[in-house]
Amino acid sequence: MIENENTQVYTTLRSIEERKLQLLKEIRKDNNQINKLRKQLFAKPTALTGRKNRMSMQGLMSTGAGVFDGLLLAWKLYRKFKK
Secondary structure (H helix, E strand, C coil), X not given: CCCCCCCCCCCCHHHHHHHHHHHHHHHHHHHHHHXXXXXXXXXXXXXXXXXXXXXXXXXXXXHHHHHHHHHHHHXXXXXXXXX
16 A cells, blocks of 8 residues: 555644644635636626727628618519509
8 A cells, every 4th residue: 555745644633623723714716716717718808898889880881781672672672563
């Protein structure tokens, strides 16, 4: 049987309880760090929020082009079938 250097022998309930509390603190600290990293991973990029006006202008141009195309099609169909 090979023993590690980090192996500790616990002889009292108090030492076990102290180790348990120490491990619980470490787990909570790691959990907080994981939560911070997860929030950073799924956060909205700040570069896109700065371009909000440009993106809405792009949307308006696209919608305007679609409306113009629809009106042009309607005009062509009206001229074709008005006879």
